[in-house]
Amino acid sequence: MLRLLTIEFHKLRHNRASRVLSIIYFGLLTCIALIAAIKFDIGPVKFHLAEAGIFNFPYIWHFNTYIAAILKFFLLLVIVSMMANEYSYKTLKQNLIDGLSKKEFILSKFYTVIAFALISTLFVFVVSLILGLIYSDYNEFSIIVTDLQYLFGFFIKLVGFFSFGLFFGILVKRSAFAVGAMVVWLIIESMTKGLLYYSFRKMDNISERVGDIMQFMPFESMSNLIKEPFSRLNAVKTVANQIGEQFTKSYDVQFLDVMIVSVWTFVFIYSSYALLKKRDL
Template identity: 60%
Template sequence: MKRLLSIEFQKLFKNRASKVLIIIYFSLLFLLFLISNINFDIGPIHINIADQGIFNFPYIWHFNTYVADYFKIFLAVVIVSMMANEYTYGTLKQNLIDGLSKKEVVLSKFLTVISFALISTLFVFVVTLILGYSYSSFTETSIVFSELEYLLAYFLKLSCFFSFCLFLGVLIKRSAFALGFLFFWYMFENISFAILKFGILGQTKESASFIDTIYSFLPLEAMSNLIVEPITRLNFVKTIGDQVGIENVKDYSVHFSDAIIVIVWTFIFILTSYWILKRRDL
């Protein structure tokens, strides 16, 4: 495994574009620190983000993993390009000539995907601890390390998303078209969900619930369900909602069923990538 990872990271860091995107990605994660300095006014009310409780343990685990997830598109480009470059520059064929099996090729890509997800998760873990201990009103150990399931959900979400990107890179061969298909699939899931739930079929509570259930099995929706938006958990948002008569009944938990769906999709993407590569004439 160490040898396979070494091969892949040598390829990545010899590619200037990939190296730049990786640096940008981790720089953006580091910019989570700057959120604490955001200030804005709503009429006569002055709001400082750090004073609103977003850095309080354990809420910060939810908030930081949700925000950090938006930056994953930079590594998605790296992973899709990583596979596309194998075809473009003939390194895939050369690796097979040098003795790697197609199974080892896919395994090396999967290990790279997991490494990116793991390193990202550890990075967010460290940033969150520093921010939390700097600004949180609660620093008892039992509180600090509660709700760490959001960190596990973040790791699973990244692993599945990067595996999806790897699958598209194997399937389509060209990074631009693969990323285009990724965007198309994102739009398809969201637009078709909106049409069905709020238009054609979602006229009753039962039919709307049925649509939610069906779409929870689609890959991007399943990933999204792992970490729901955290903003409406904030006390000042709840207060505003109560004042205007909006009842918040959202479930913010990380559900085991959603995690299982994401894990299954991860293995589907990797195994399908291997199946395609095994049967493709290189």
């Protein structure tokens, strides 16, 4: 495993685009801290976002992993360009000539995916912990370690997403086309969701019925891992109660969602290996 990771990081270290995208990604993750500086002064109304509770333990684990997951597209570009470069620079063929098997080649890419996801998760953990210790109203250890499930969900989400990108990178061999293919897949899922809403428009609990079907789709299952955190804020709940609305959904990382994304991850990696094994290089 270490040997395969060493090979991959050696390639990435000598790829300027990958270095720049990685720096941008982790730089943007750090910029989550800038949210604390957002203030609105409208006449007598003074609003400081950090004081709204977004950096309170344990809510911060949910909020920061949700925001950080939006930035994952920068690392996706690293993953797909990493695969595209193998074909462009003939390093894939050279690795196989040098004795690397096709299975080891795919494993080296998968280990890199896991490494990126793990580093990202640890980075978000450190940033969130520091922000929480500075701004949170609750600093008891038992409260701090509550809801760390979101970090696990974040890790699983990144592994699944990057594995999806790796599969398309091998399938189409070009980074731009690979990203385009993922966008097309996302559009197809969105259209499918819209068609289901239209088909079930006369039924009760339409959202639940559509959700029960869509939860098995790749992007939807990844999205379900970390649900939006904004309706958990006390200020939002207060406004909702005043207009007669209540939020009853579960915000937890569900075991079923973890299993669905894990199955898709296996499908993407195995399909990548099957493609590479079948393809004449």
